Amino acid sequence: MKIKVTVNGQLYERDVLEHKTLLRFLREDLGLTGTKEGCGMGECGACTVFFNGKVMNSCMILAVEADGATIDTIEGESRGPSLTDIQKAMEKNNSVQCGFCTPGMVMSIKELLQNKAKPSIPEIKEAIEGNFCRCTGYVQIIEAVLDVTGRSKEKGELKHV
Amino acid sequence: MVYEFRYLAPKSKAKLCAMLLEHAQDGKLLAGGTDLLPNIRNGVFRLKYVIDLKQLPGAASLKYSQQDGLILGPAVTINDVLRNRTARRLYPVLCDCAHELASHQIRNRATVAGNVANASPCSDMAPALLCLGATAVIRSATGQRTIPFTQFFAGVKKTVMLPGEFLEHIIIPPAASPAAGRYLKLKRIAGHDLGIVGVLGTLQDGKRRFAVSSAAPTPVLVENVAAGDDESTVVKKVLAAVSPISDVRSSKEYREHMIGVFVQRLLQEVQ
Numbered sequence: 001m002k003i004k005v006t007v008n009g010q011l012y013e014r015d016v017l018e019h020k021t022l023l024r025f026l027r028e029d030l031g032l033t034g035t036k037e038g039c040g041m042g043e044c045g046a047c048t049v050f051f052n053g054k055v056m057n058s059c060m061i062l063a064v065e066a067d068g069a070t071i072d073t074i075e076g077e078s079r080g081p082s083l084t085d086i087q088k089a090m091e092k093n094n095s096v097q098c099g100f101c102t103p104g105m106v107m108s109i110k111e112l113l114q115n116k117a118k119p120s121i122p123e124i125k126e127a128i129e130g131n132f133c134r135c136t137g138y139v140q141i142i143e144a145v146l147d148v149t150g151r152s153k154e155k156g157e158l159k160h161v
Numbered sequence: 162m163v164y165e166f167r168y169l170a171p172k173s174k175a176k177l178c179a180m181l182l183e184h185a186q187d188g189k190l191l192a193g194g195t196d197l198l199p200n201i202r203n204g205v206f207r208l209k210y211v212i213d214l215k216q217l218p219g220a221a222s223l224k225y226s227q228q229d230g231l232i233l234g235p236a237v238t239i240n241d242v243l244r245n246r247t248a249r250r251l252y253p254v255l256c257d258c259a260h261e262l263a264s265h266q267i268r269n270r271a272t273v274a275g276n277v278a279n280a281s282p283c284s285d286m287a288p289a290l291l292c293l294g295a296t297a298v299i300r301s302a303t304g305q306r307t308i309p310f311t312q313f314f315a316g317v318k319k320t321v322m323l324p325g326e327f328l329e330h331i332i333i334p335p336a337a338s339p340a341a342g343r344y345l346k347l348k349r350i351a352g353h354d355l356g357i358v359g360v361l362g363t364l365q366d367g368k369r370r371f372a373v374s375s376a377a378p379t380p381v382l383v384e385n386v387a388a389g390d391d392e393s394t395v396v397k398k399v400l401a402a403v404s405p406i407s408d409v410r411s412s413k414e415y416r417e418h419m420i421g422v423f424v425q426r427l428l429q430e431v432q
Contacts, residue, residue: 040199041198042199042263051269055266057195062198126265130353131264
């Protein structure tokens with residue numbers, strides 16, 4: 001089936017297999033391998049992308065369902081060598097170890113900060129509850145969000161910088 | 162996905178009903194897909210056709226009127242409800258259950274209709290729809306029928322919907338004053354997880370209701386609680402109505418115990 005989909009601002013027209021997930025379409029057909037497959041069934045959130053402005057698990061969406069949609073992935077975050085503020089904060093606060101969860105984590109944090117300029121710690125935890133990280137124990141990731149929203153330093157909450 | 166299937170996206174209800182009837186054996190309806198697609202991947206379903214309802218006109222419409230109440234189209238997502246001011250103001254119980262469902266990403270995709278049409282015993286939206294007296298509008302090629310959600314669930318993953326029928330709308334009736342209530346869900350981890358047991362307790366116009374998920378083959382509504390009942394009588398009535406089962410997630414005894422704990426807590430908290 002032919003689909004038209006805008007990914008990171010660029011329009012793609014592709015013929016896709018009807019049983020292919022959006023995740024595999026992004027990775028295999030478009031070569032955007034930043035988005036990862038962890039569990040493939042909506043548990044881990046490694047495949048999180050923006051679908052029409054909201055974060056969703058791309059492993060549980062068919063590519064054909066994205067016909068006419070706007071998708072944003074981790075590749076749309078950094079232009080050239082520069083990083084976004086969220087990415088910089090994650091790097092600074094040691095929020096990345098193996099890095100497998102990071103692309104999805106950045107997407108979830110981005111949606112959180114679009115809706116809430118200064119989220120509380122419970123709000124941060126809720127926003128990333130669908131993103132598993134098996135390395136950091138989440139503390140450093142939460143600290144990165146506190147850091148990027150300009151709080152925490154005076155509160156002494158950044159313990160891993 | 163692990164095997165090939167065809168994707169159909171009808172643009173009219175008549176077409177959708179015809180497709181559902183034609184592919185009653187080898188097809189399934191797709192709304193949010195957060196249950197269907199993992200099940201296809203895991204080989205639970207062997208399908209030749211996946212029939213998407215999201216292209217139907219008005220599929221994602223969420224409307225409220227004082228006369229009819231809240232009317233949800235079949236593609237209204239969990240977060241559509243949570244973001245809706247009217248729903249938050251007039252149906253806080255619905256939002257409390259919605260908030261407990263899975264993770265943020267899934268709530269952005271999963272639909273209310275899918276959560277109940279799927280008829281999982283651990284449906285988180287079913288307790289709210291049961292306690293709020295919601296009805297299901299079921300559409301087929303030959304017409305529409307409306308049934309209360311108390312008669313909607315027929316067993317584990319089974320509803321009373323026949324081949325060729327789909328859940329066209331969910332109607333939650335208007336109320337003079339919003340039902341107070343809280344949904345307590347026991348799960349293994351603080352984040353998103355399927356429930357071990359979930360109990361919703363509501364209080365509306367002096368009437369207490371309880372709805373229990375993840376304990377019996379279907380979500381169960383308990384309405385026979387009287388205003389003068391003491392705690393242990395209420396717990397007994399709820400347990401008698403639910404009769405919890407043992408399965409991979411919990412034993413019958415643990416479920417019975419936790420339902421008792423939750424019912425007692427809700428009796429104190431929901432005033």
